[in-house]
Amino acid sequence: MKTNSRRSNSAVALMELLIIIAVFAVCCTAGLKAIMTADSEQSYAEQLSAATNIASDIAEQYKAGTDISELNDTVSHGYEKKIFEGKENNTLHVTLNERFSQDGSVSYLDITVSDDKYTYTQITCARTSGGEPNG
Amino acid sequence: MDNSKSSRPRLTLGAGISSLIIIFVALSIAIFSVLILLTVRQDLESAEIDAAFRKDYYAADTKATETLAQLNIICSDISVTDYTEAAAELGVTASMQGGRGNTSVSFSWSEEVNDATELQCKALLSNGSLTITAWNTVNKEAYINSGSLPIWDGENLPQ
Numbered sequence: 001m002k003t004n005s006r007r008s009n010s011a012v013a014l015m016e017l018l019i020i021i022a023v024f025a026v027c028c029t030a031g032l033k034a035i036m037t038a039d040s041e042q043s044y045a046e047q048l049s050a051a052t053n054i055a056s057d058i059a060e061q062y063k064a065g066t067d068i069s070e071l072n073d074t075v076s077h078g079y080e081k082k083i084f085e086g087k088e089n090n091t092l093h094v095t096l097n098e099r100f101s102q103d104g105s106v107s108y109l110d111i112t113v114s115d116d117k118y119t120y121t122q123i124t125c126a127r128t129s130g131g132e133p134n135g
Numbered sequence: 136m137d138n139s140k141s142s143r144p145r146l147t148l149g150a151g152i153s154s155l156i157i158i159f160v161a162l163s164i165a166i167f168s169v170l171i172l173l174t175v176r177q178d179l180e181s182a183e184i185d186a187a188f189r190k191d192y193y194a195a196d197t198k199a200t201e202t203l204a205q206l207n208i209i210c211s212d213i214s215v216t217d218y219t220e221a222a223a224e225l226g227v228t229a230s231m232q233g234g235r236g237n238t239s240v241s242f243s244w245s246e247e248v249n250d251a252t253e254l255q256c257k258a259l260l261s262n263g264s265l266t267i268t269a270w271n272t273v274n275k276e277a278y279i280n281s282g283s284l285p286i287w288d289g290e291n292l293p294q
Contacts, residue, residue, distance in 0.1 A: 020154045027161035038168070038175040045179040052186045059193055076285035106206040108197070121186055123193045126200040128207060 022069075044118070051092055051113035051120035058094065059125035062109045068098045091115060105129055188249065188266060192272065195246035195254045202244055203267070206258060210265050218242075218260070242267075251276055 058071055075094040097110040111123045152202055209221045218240045222229035226246040239261035244253045257269035 012172055016151070016154055020157050023160045024157055027165040031161075031164040034165075034168035034172045038172040041172075041179050042175045045175065045182045048179075048186055052182070052189055056189055056193075063196075070277045100205070101201070103208075105208060121190065124189055124197055125193050126197040128200060132260045 047092065047115060047118070048120050054092065054094060055111045055113050055121045057124045058096070058111050059109070059123055062125055063127050067126070068096065068109070071096055092120070100129070188252075192252075192254070193251045195248045198246045199244070199254055199256045199270070201244075203256070203258065203265075206242055207265055210260050210263075243269075245273075248272060 005073060058075070060066075061071060061074070092113055092115050095110075095112040095114070097112075098107060100107050105128060106126050107129050108124055108126045111121075111125070112119060113121050119131070144199070144275055162250050187216055205225050206222065206227065209218065209225075210214050215221050219229040225244070227242050230240045230241050230243075232241055239259055241263075242258045242260070244256055246256070251274060252272050255269060255271060255273050255276055256267070259268050
């Protein structure tokens with residue numbers, strides 16, 4: 001009788017243990033998956049935000065009359081090395097392309113900010129070729 | 136003596152309590168990870184909205200700059216006598232200001248940034264040179280003052 005009761009107790013304990021392990025496994029799997037998704041989305045959001053700031057910064061400098069060669073210098077020596085120092089994979093690449101309207105009165109700058117995986121932003125800004133008439 | 140000892144209820148931490156703790160920990164992990172994910176999604180959404188707005192802004196800014204360049208051409212063209220008519224062809228409103236000998240022309244135009252915002256631009260032609268006087272984004276949705284709050288005006292005591 002005593003032996004039966006002990007057997008039944010150990011069976012219940014085993015069942016309980018198995019259920020606990022199953023619940024723990026399910027919760028941890030879901031949790032880990034959510035955390036990994038959150039990590040990659042956070043990384044994307046940070047990159048997108050930085051890319052937008054860089055593009056706006058360059059656009060404003062261009063509109064203020066900064067020369068394209070000077071902007072290229074800033075891009076190659078400034079943004080790529082300073083902002084994401086230590087994160088080799090997260091380096092943002094900035095591509096600048098200047099073009100002019102047919103009559104030459106407006107010059108455009110196409111700014112593309114990307115990394116190895118994504119192209120985060122593409123902005124086109126413009127300025128009058130003689131410089132902006134300031135108020 | 137021995138009997139009384141054996142009849143006393145014993146407090147033991149069995150498998151049950153540790154199971155409950157593990158379930159609590161696992162559920163906490165799951166709940167916190169979902170909360171983290173929701174927060175990150177909000178961050179991402181706001182970053183995407185910001186990026187979209189800036190893209191729209193610079194598209195509108197480019198159009199406005201093209202209009203400004205056209206105005207520059209019109210203003211430097213000696214053959215143009217009626218600025219109002221020439222500006223109207225570009226979708227720009229022009230108004231003459233000042234009197235005899237000191238006439239200036241004020242140009243104003245706007246470009247739509249998105250459904251709620253527009254870029255309003257103004258330029259002034261004075262003494263043969265065109266100067267930007269305003270270049271700012273304005274919310275198109277008008278502010279509605281309900282005026283329903285009974286605020287004391289400082290003169291008549293409320294009854």
